Amino acid sequence: MRLAELSERSGLPAATIKYYLREQLLSPGRRITATQAEYGDDHLRRLRLVRALIQVGKMPVATARQVLAAVEDESLDQNARLGAAVWALPQGQKPVEDDPATAVARREVELLMRRLDWKECLDAGEEAPAWGTLVVAVSALVRLGYPCDADDLAPYARAAAQLAVTDLDLVEGFHTPLEQVEAAVALTVLYEPVLLSLRRLAEAEESNRRFGTGD
Amino acid sequence: MRLAELSERSGLPAATIKYYLREQLLSPGRRITATQAEYGDDHLRRLRLVRALIQVGKMPVATARQVLAAVEDESLDQNARLGAAVWALPQGQKPVEDDPATAVARREVELLMRRLDWKECLDAGEEAPAWGTLVVAVSALVRLGYPCDADDLAPYARAAAQLAVTDLDLVEGFHTPLEQVEAAVALTVLYEPVLLSLRRLAEAEESNRRFGTGD
Numbered sequence: 143m144r145l146a147e148l149s150e151r152s153g154l155p156a157a158t159i160k161y162y163l164r165e166q167l168l169s170p171g172r173r174i175t176a177t178q179a180e181y182g183d184d185h186l187r188r189l190r191l192v193r194a195l196i197q198v199g200k201m202p203v204a205t206a207r208q209v210l211a212a213v214e215d216e217s218l219d220q221n222a223r224l225g226a227a228v229w230a231l232p233q234g235q236k237p238v239e240d241d242p243a244t245a246v247a248r249r250e251v252e253l254l255m256r257r258l259d260w261k262e263c264l265d266a267g268e269e270a271p272a273w274g275t276l277v278v279a280v281s282a283l284v285r286l287g288y289p290c291d292a293d294d295l296a297p298y299a300r301a302a303a304q305l306a307v308t309d310l311d312l313v314e315g316f317h318t319p320l321e322q323v324e325a326a327v328a329l330t331v332l333y334e335p336v337l338l339s340l341r342r343l344a345e346a347e348e349s350n351r352r353f354g355t356g357d
Numbered sequence: 358m359r360l361a362e363l364s365e366r367s368g369l370p371a372a373t374i375k376y377y378l379r380e381q382l383l384s385p386g387r388r389i390t391a392t393q394a395e396y397g398d399d400h401l402r403r404l405r406l407v408r409a410l411i412q413v414g415k416m417p418v419a420t421a422r423q424v425l426a427a428v429e430d431e432s433l434d435q436n437a438r439l440g441a442a443v444w445a446l447p448q449g450q451k452p453v454e455d456d457p458a459t460a461v462a463r464r465e466v467e468l469l470m471r472r473l474d475w476k477e478c479l480d481a482g483e484e485a486p487a488w489g490t491l492v493v494a495v496s497a498l499v500r501l502g503y504p505c506d507a508d509d510l511a512p513y514a515r516a517a518a519q520l521a522v523t524d525l526d527l528v529e530g531f532h533t534p535l536e537q538v539e540a541a542v543a544l545t546v547l548y549e550p551v552l553l554s555l556r557r558l559a560e561a562e563e564s565n566r567r568f569g570t571g572d
Contacts, residue, residue, distance in 0.1 A: 344521035
């Protein structure tokens with residue numbers, strides 16, 4: 143298809159697509175004349191992922207480029223590729239401070255991971271960006287004196303394990319290995335606001351169950 | 358305690374506390390001389406919540422003030438107060454567009470809520486800010502053609518219901534009704550990055566379980 147059709151089918155203005163091409167978020171089409179190129183379904187699919195990262199995930203272009211590079215890295219096996227692509231997603235800050243609260247958080251997170259026997263995570267430790275984000279989040283709880291030891295965190299981790307099964311079920315619904323990696327990245331990002339808003343709605347239900355007057 | 362002690366015990370510079378006082382995020386101390394005021398444990402606790410909202414939750418001061426007003430509203434019963442305070446937390450955008458994707462998302466969210474029989478949420482509908490956020494998040498999935506009908510969303514909702522039980526268990530560990538409302542707000546905000554980073558770690562485990570080479 144030509145650029146005009148790619149624009150129509152993706153719902154993106156041609157100018158936006160040209161910008162993504164210049165920024166190397168989308169590979170060039172197959173040149174057919176000096177001024178025209180031909181695009182395929184892979185371009186359409188890639189645009190969908192770029193929109194998920196940039197328009198919904200609010201990622202800077204440079205970060206999205208890194209994520210896409212990980213998605214495309216065919217030198218890795220499927221597990222490593224999925225892992226690398228999700229790990230390339232932007233995270234909260236890394237634990238920089240070396241204060242007592244961070245030390246406590248590091249200990250509780252490690253204890254939690256050992257109890258759950260999350261081997262992949264234990265192998266990577268703070269090399270896994272999400273481990274660092276978790277330490278920062280837990281150290282904020284420590285600093286403010288809210289409950290956050292390994293026992294408090296365990297039910298959240300069990301819910302996360304269950305969510306990951308659902309996530310990977312959705313991913314396995316896609317056919318090719320590349321589509322699966324793309325879906326893993328997109329669904330990780332796109333389902334975050336779904337999950338957080340469902341949690342707030344569920345809190346309202348649970349609060350009513352416990353404290354409601356029944357009217 | 359005097360301002361100096363409040364500063365030391367809260368870990369916040371005196372200048373920051375004075376700023377929060379000026380911005381009415383913290384109620385004034387009891388005046389004891391023309392230049393000195395006395396602060397209590399309630400001030401210390403309130404500072405902890407303000408830090409959770411502003412420093413960790415990155416909320417604008419005006420938004421934090423609205424949340425705190427809801428926390429303090431003693432005209433409501435405990436359930437309404439918990440609900441109002443959590444609802445006052447900032448959310449993603451509201452669904453503004455009236456496009457086909459938003460219409461599909463509205464339908465699927467309503468179908469999901471009916472199936473789950475989440476009565477509080479069904480009563481409020483899009484009046485509940487999290488309902489609007491959910492519609493926006495789902496409409497992004499619809500627009501990009503990713504799976505997001507009521508069946509796809511149901512396992513996320515079930516996990517959210519389980520998380521809400523854990524959240525409210527933590528909240529009920531606090532003693533007074535005011536402390537519980539404060540904790541509900543703080544824990545809703547502070548556990549969001551905990552949950553999202555645990556999900557990414559759990560995805561790595563699950564992906565390894567399914568696609569790993571076992572080495």
